[in-house]
């Protein structure tokens with residue numbers, strides 16, 4: 001199957017499995033796993049942070065960051081469509097007694113500096129204490145402009161907030177812009193990175209920050225049940241991805257552009273956006289189900305909805321992209337004037 005539903009669907013390559021099989025391991029709850037220690041240190045150095053901590057998921061890494069930054073009854077300011085607010089089961093509230101102040105996104109995915117400034121609550125016993133700003137890069141595939149990230153974090157710091165970056169796809173931002181990981185992490189007190197998206201590891205996220213922050217996060221990780229034992233097997237997969245699968249994200253971005261160009265040229269298919277490894281298209285609602293079934297019958301998995309997100313990754317080749325464009329084109333030819341009429 002050609003699976004464009006998400007970049008989480010990648011499978012470990014043969015070379016990655018070999019790296020996992022070779023990994024030396026120890027008990028990481030005691031700090032004894034050499035593969036984890038080496039991986040955490042390598043990424044922390046590249047990101048310009050003092051320390052890093054391995055997590056089984058990005059959700060747990062983000063939650064642990066919130067618990068480490070915020071006390072009960074404090075708040076994090078985040079985008080209303082941010083992963084932290086919308087896609088993590090309300091963990092901040094459910095498990096941390098932390099409130100989220102959601103803000104609308106600008107067209108480029110950022111949160112307007114003026115809204116951020118105004119959202120920080122004053123010293124008044126009626127208010128939640130604003131403690132943290134959390135941004136996301138990439139957001140729906142869009143790279144957060146660097147000048148903006150620097151300005152927003154500087155402003156947050158000046159207002160007494162700490163700053164966190166959900167960088168689940170920060171490597172995509174780095175490859176798309178040519179900016180280093182360290183440049184993209186600048187201004188943020190903590191950063192969460194995923195290795196199980198387009199980088200292709202089966203499991204694994206890192207939380208990065210200053211040494212004392214990571215020491216406190218390590219306690220919370222244990223509390224959350226995220227203390228893993230001989231997880232060097234997993235770190236070895238992530239380390240392999242870090243060494244071998246970052247530069248090739250450029251192929252995913254090229255494939256996304258080709259997919260956007262191909263789909264956008266099909267009458268009745270509206271191209272909404274194409275950024276890094278994500279393409280968004282729309283077809284009239286009546287065609288969503290039939291199009292999805294048409295594709296599935298041809299070995300293509302896509303979550304076709306009013307707006308469809310197509311995600312390119314390690315396991316999608318250029319030939320696959322051409323097959324997808326051809327299959328959608330074929331659907332539209334069969335649907336004929338019906339689709340064109342519905343679209344107009």
Ligand SMILES: *Cc1c(COP(=O)(O)O)cnc(C)c1O
Pocket residue numbers: 056057058059060062083084136166168169194197205
């Ligand atoms: C995938 C993702 C995460 C982490 O998700 P997990 O599935 O828990 O690893 C966090 N933030 C963003 C923006 C993501 O896309």
